[in-house]
Amino acid sequence: MEKIPTWTCVVALALSDGRGQWLMQRRPDDKHHGGLWEFPGGKVETGEKPRDALVREIDEELGITIRKSDLMPVAFAEEGAVEGRPPIVILLYRSLYDGSPLCAREGGELGWFDPQGVARLDKPPLDISLTTQLFEKL
Numbered sequence: 001m002e003k004i005p006t007w008t009c010v011v012a013l014a015l016s017d018g019r020g021q022w023l024m025q026r027r028p029d030d031k032h033h034g035g036l037w038e039f040p041g042g043k044v045e046t047g048e049k050p051r052d053a054l055v056r057e058i059d060e061e062l063g064i065t066i067r068k069s070d071l072m073p074v075a076f077a078e079e080g081a082v083e084g085r086p087p088i089v090i091l092l093y094r095s096l097y098d099g100s101p102l103c104a105r106e107g108g109e110l111g112w113f114d115p116q117g118v119a120r121l122d123k124p125p126l127d128i129s130l131t132t133q134l135f136e137k138l
């Protein structure tokens with residue numbers, strides 16, 4: 001029987017400044033999808049709940065504390081196994097930025113973009129679907 005790899009759950013955050021700008025993060029060049037822009041976030045660890053993982057990842061990556069109760073689910077996207085990596089499913093949540101200082105703690109670059117600006121960025125394939133779903137629902 002064919003062995004099916006376990007899928008990986010990734011959580012990501014669409015952070016809005018409330019004035020039409022959205023935070024995007026450019027991945028460091030040496031990583032998978034290096035140089036592409038995506039929503040801050042990362043992989044859910046074994047036994048972790050998605051919202052807990054997102055709070056942890058956002059603290060690790062941006063140095064800010066977000067509240068689980070503020071996270072609104074907005075979209076998901078999935079892809080099959082690529083280049084030996086297990087399939088991933090990304091859950092995208094939305095939240096409002098409270099203005100506390102941000103920094104790109106794990107390298108890369110941060111930027112605020114309006115929906116047209118987000119659409120123009122070079123992104124991983126799943127983010128094209130995620131951004132379409134996000135901005136359709138606004």
Ligand SMILES: Nc1nc2c([nH]c(=O)n2[C@@H]2O[C@H](COP(=O)(O)OP(=O)(O)OP(=O)(O)O)[C@@H](O)[C@H]2O)c(=O)[nH]1
Nearest residue numbers: 010011012031032033038039040041042043124126127
């Ligand atoms: N955080 C985040 N990851 C995304 C998005 N879109 C997308 O394809 N991914 C992919 O989902 C995976 C997220 O894992 P991660 O951010 O913890 O990746 P990592 O630093 O551990 O790098 P790795 O893939 O080399 O293990 C990456 O392969 C990343 O490129 C997105 O919008 N946000």
